[in-house]
Structure formats: C-alpha cells, structure tokens
Amino acid sequence: MIDAIDRKILHHVQRDNLLTSARLSELVGLSQTSVQRRLARLRATKAIEADIAVVSPEAVGRPLTMLIAVELARERSDIIDRFKRAVRERAEVMSAYYVTGETDFMLIVSAKDMQDYEAFTRDFFYNNPDIKGFKTTVVMDRIKASFTLPV
Numbered sequence: 001m002i003d004a005i006d007r008k009i010l011h012h013v014q015r016d017n018l019l020t021s022a023r024l025s026e027l028v029g030l031s032q033t034s035v036q037r038r039l040a041r042l043r044a045t046k047a048i049e050a051d052i053a054v055v056s057p058e059a060v061g062r063p064l065t066m067l068i069a070v071e072l073a074r075e076r077s078d079i080i081d082r083f084k085r086a087v088r089e090r091a092e093v094m095s096a097y098y099v100t101g102e103t104d105f106m107l108i109v110s111a112k113d114m115q116d117y118e119a120f121t122r123d124f125f126y127n128n129p130d131i132k133g134f135k136t137t138v139v140m141d142r143i144k145a146s147f148t149l150p151v
Contacts, residue, residue, distance in 0.1 A: 002047060005030060007151045009038055010047065014148045046062045054145050057110060064111040065094075065139040069103035070125075074134040080104075085132060092120050103135075 002010070008028040012019060021032045021039070028035065042048045057063050072079055080093065080098070087096045096106040111117035117136075125131050 002042075006038060006042060006047070008024040009035065009042065010149075010151045013039070013048065014151075017053075052147070057142075062110040062112055064113060064117060065142065066107075066109045066111065066117060067137040067139065068109055069108060069135045069137075070105040071102075071132045071134065072104045073130055075104065079130045083128075086124070086128070090120075090124060092124075 005028055009024065012024060012027050014045070019027075021035045024039075025032045025035045039048070042133050057065060070083075072083060083098075083105065086097070087093050087105070093107050093112065094110050097106045098104065099106050107121065109117070111120060121134075121136075125134050
C-alpha cells in the first residue's frame with residue numbers, strides 16, 4: 001500500500017532520479033535510512049518501474065520521431081503476442097501501446113532520417129504477414145517527454 005510519505009517520495013524521485021537519500025530525506029521529512037528502506041520497497045513492488053534518463057534524440061543522431069498506428073491482419077492471441085515480442089526486440093521502438101479503437105497498437109519510433117525510417121518499415125511492417133496496415137504521423141516538435149504521473 002502506498003501511503004502519503006511514499007507519494008511524496010514518488011513525487012520527487014520521478015522528477016529527479018538522481019536525488020541523494022540525504023536530500024530526499026530533507027524533502028519528505030524522514031531519516032535517510034527510512035527513505036532508503038521505502039525506496040527499496042517501492043522498487044521491489046514495482047511502484048518504481050525503472051530509473052531512466054530522458055535522452056535528447058538530436059544528441060544521439062536520431063532526430064526524427066514517428067507515431068505509428070498499426071492494424072493487425074487478424075485479432076488472435078498468438079498474433080498479438082507475436083507482435084508484442086517483435087516490438088520489444090526493436091530498439092527503434094521507444095514506446096508501444098496495445099489500444100482499443102480503429103487501430104490495434106500505437107508505436108513511438110525513433111529514426112536517424114527518412115531513409116532509416118523507410119528501412120525500418122520495410123523490415124518491420126512490410127515483411128510481417130500479420131500486419132494489415134499502418135499509418136505514420138511524423139512529429140514536428142517534441143513539446144514534452146515525460147513519464148511523470150501526478151501522485
């Protein structure tokens with residue numbers, strides 16, 4: 001169970017995962033030992049799923065971001081599971097969501113340039129008989145990149 005102190009810890013950690021336990025203890029009003037124990041529990045119970053950094057796409061030579069709506073040829077559990085595995089294996093896919101509505105999946109994909117993206121689509125979509133179709137939207141400007149949740 002997440003209590004009010006846990007929520008304070010989560011609030012601060014998701015905004016800055018490099019906070020020291022000393023600084024975090026000041027912010028939430030607990031001893032460093034108590035903060036460390038709570039952080040360990042929050043990680044063990046997967047309330048904190050990962051310690052990640054947001055990397056600039058331009059800094060690593062991948063300035064293009066695409067939002068891709070994917071429609072599978074058929075909705076069968078084996079096809080869905082196979083597609084999920086394929087998505088997890090591709091580094092270009094930054095995030096993926098199994099969704100309801102007109103499409104089956106939404107992907108966020110990173111590319112070096114349009115030629116790199118075309119090579120990805122040929123390999124990942126066109127060579128996959130389970131895919132009925134996909135629609136790409138090119139991101140013109142990243143306004144916000146965050147996994148921060150209101151707690």
